[in-house]
Amino acid sequence: MFFLRIMPLRKYWIGKTIYHTIKKQKSDDVLVRTKFYNDKSISLYDREDYLTKIISGEIRGVVWGYLLVKEKIGELRFDENTSFMEDTLFMFKYIENVSKIYVLDEILYKQTVNINSLTKKGNVERKIEGYFYSIEKIKEELKKNDIYNDNFQKLIDYRKVKIFEAELSQIRSIKSLRKFLKNKDIKKYILEIENIKKRYKFFWFLYKTNNEILLYLYVLIRKYLKKIVKRS
Numbered sequence: 001m002f003f004l005r006i007m008p009l010r011k012y013w014i015g016k017t018i019y020h021t022i023k024k025q026k027s028d029d030v031l032v033r034t035k036f037y038n039d040k041s042i043s044l045y046d047r048e049d050y051l052t053k054i055i056s057g058e059i060r061g062v063v064w065g066y067l068l069v070k071e072k073i074g075e076l077r078f079d080e081n082t083s084f085m086e087d088t089l090f091m092f093k094y095i096e097n098v099s100k101i102y103v104l105d106e107i108l109y110k111q112t113v114n115i116n117s118l119t120k121k122g123n124v125e126r127k128i129e130g131y132f133y134s135i136e137k138i139k140e141e142l143k144k145n146d147i148y149n150d151n152f153q154k155l156i157d158y159r160k161v162k163i164f165e166a167e168l169s170q171i172r173s174i175k176s177l178r179k180f181l182k183n184k185d186i187k188k189y190i191l192e193i194e195n196i197k198k199r200y201k202f203f204w205f206l207y208k209t210n211n212e213i214l215l216y217l218y219v220l221i222r223k224y225l226k227k228i229v230k231r232s
Contacts, residue, residue, distance in 0.1 A: 061088030
């Protein structure tokens with residue numbers, strides 16, 4: 001009845017906690033997931049609050065962390081039009097059919113990161129388009145379920161800017177940056193964003209003014225600071 005992908009469980013037990021949460025999930029319409037490394041102490045979320053945190057990126061929307069009910073999956077499938085945030089889009093749709101999300105108090109997974117994966121490398125334009133596609137699909141879901149509001153739009157804009165800044169900062173040469181700045185489709189997506197957090201205001205100004213020298217200097221400084229943070 002359930003899709004389980006809990007490989008590194010300690011020894012071979014499922015245990016009383018998981019057993020009771022499975023029973024609770026079936027009877028109380030609760031989605032159960034393992035604790036992630038950056039989770040706060042809260043163990044139970046209501047649906048709208050959880051959706052808000054997924055949109056903002058505060059909570060990961062990865063499928064492997066959840067205990068999914070086959071009947072609730074139904075006809076729901078991954079969107080084949082993108083390879084970016086497809087997990088988040090899938091889970092967003094799934095969570096629309098539950099009322100509560102219960103977080104176990106134990107981390108039951110270990111993640112192996114492939115530095116050569118599609119999401120770690122690849123064409124910056126393609127990655128941004130893929131991420132934005134999934135975010136817009138999430139927006140459509142909000143509207144379809146009549147829970148879309150100004151707060152959600154702000155969160156969507158904030159997430160887009162965060163992704164855009166992070167991906168643009170992966171560009172390795174000023175020549176590549178110059179080519180990127182000429183991409184009219186990307187610029188169209190970006191200039192539609194209205195809500196910009198203060199920390200991104202300067203970056204936003206550099207991009208909108210097409211100041212490639214200062215923008216590339218921004219990228220270099222960002223990479224340098226990131227290396228310092230990793231070492232500390």
